[in-house]
Amino acid sequence: MNTTTLLIAILLFMAFAFFLGRGRSIAVSATNGGMRNLNSLPSYYGTLTALWCGIPSILIVLIWLLFDDYFIRQSVIQMLPQNVQNLSDLDLGLVMNTIGNVAESGNLGLSSEPHILAAAEKMNELKGISQMAISVIFGCVAAILIVFSWFRINPNLRARSKVETAFKIGLLLCASIAIFTTAGIVLSVLFESIKFFQSVPISEFLFGLEWSPQMAIRADQVGGSGAFGSLPLFAGTMLISAIAMILAVPAGLMAAIYLSEYAAPKVRMTVKPLLEILAGVPTVVYGFFAALTVAPFIRESGGMFGLDVSSESALAAGLVMGVMIIPFVSSLSDDVINAVPQSLRDGSFGLGATKSETIKQVIIPAALPGIVGGILLAVSRAIGETMIVVMAAGLAANLTANPLESVTTVTVQIVTLLVGDQEFNSPKTLSAFALGLLLFLITLALNYVALHVVKKYREQYE
Structure with missing residues (x-):
């Protein structure tokens, strides 16, 4: 099950949980004196059930996808010959890119080296296992959460306040995206700029009258130092x-x-x-x-x-x-x-x-x-x-x-x-x-x- 299918499945589970929670609240109210004895409207109980099912499922899928590629990459590197593993990070990255291209396209003509072909086959195998594992884990977690939500619904459950709190936190996170994005941009630019100022004096950069950022090709090249x-x-x-x-x-x-x-x-x-x-x-x-x-x-x-x-x-x-x-x-x-x-x-x-x-x-x-x-x-x-x-x-x-x-x-x-x-x-x-x-x-x-x-x-x- 790929990422798109997983997201669609999560939405379907959340929709199913909503109607299930709403129906459960109506059924509970029937045995407790009617709707007026419910703390919140049935739609709030359905929304809370959907949130209980959807939010943990989405977090699990996101965490899995965040670390999935890293563990697959490390597993593939471990099966490569020792001389390939000892390459520099840049050369090893090129090898892994080749393996990824062969695994994704299935074009064996991209490389004829046996260890590349074996690694590409292993990468496809690990990706298949990973997709199957996340599908099983997601299905089990979603089912358990729906059952948990089913038993939590009762007339005294403050569903409306919990739903409003959840949406308030969601709105706060959305409002914080701009702040975190700005901070990330500033920090990334700042760290790279610090590396630059370790090579070039900041006074030369701020007050220099000539811009020619070409590095030297020969030792005697005029202005080649930049x-x-x-x-x-x-x-x-x-x-x-x-x-x-x-x-x-x-x-x-x-x-x-x-x-x-x-x-x-x-x-x-x-x-x-x-x-x-x-x-x-x-x-x-x-x-x-x-x-x-x-x-x-x-x-x-x-x-x-x-x-x-x-x-x-x-x-x-x-x-x-x-x-x-x-x-x-x-x-x-x-x-x-x-x-x-x-x-x-x-x-x-x-x-x-x-x-x-x-x-x-x-x-x-x-x-x-x-x-x-x-x-x-x-x-x-x-x-x-x-x-x-x-x-x-x-x-x-x-x-x-x-x-x-x-x-x-x-x-x-x-x-x-x-x-x-x-x-x-x-x-x-x-x-x-x-x-x-x-x-x-x-x-x-x-x-x-x-x-x-x-x-x-x-x-x-x-």
């Missing part, structure tokens, strides 16, 4: 993001003000969906548009004024990225402005304020927290964009503030460093984690500053 100064990458990231926000924030905010305060209902119903279509266009399409249309136009326009414009420039990438993130600003700002109570507008008009004065002095301050949230979302989208930068701004790590030159961003370099077969013990690969950690800290600082700005204006408004 240069890991991150300033050019963050300068390029901030330059492109600034260009994008200079376009997106005014355009998006003005569009939101027009749609919410000035546009007729029919115009709003037509224009807003059309504007939000921009958010659904794939970024690779924006990249093609930037590389084939915007970048040549900027280069030709600059040539008419005697400017030296690179074929791949920060301006081209920033402009297209700004168009892409306009919906993030306009849509969220429009929703927040519409959420401002009409009484505030009426009060402003009653005091003699014009429509523009009401927007500037009342509506925008009231909606500022939401507007700042939309802008922060747009900034995060701009900082994390990769495809447009690759196609329109290039891969050159230039430390420059000139938007007409080619630059690159942190996310582009992270992707470049992790593409292909890489060793995760070299400074070149580990530098990607250090870049990710520093980008995370910068984004966290921006959020912290934005929260203080929102708090300041909110208190002023109140």
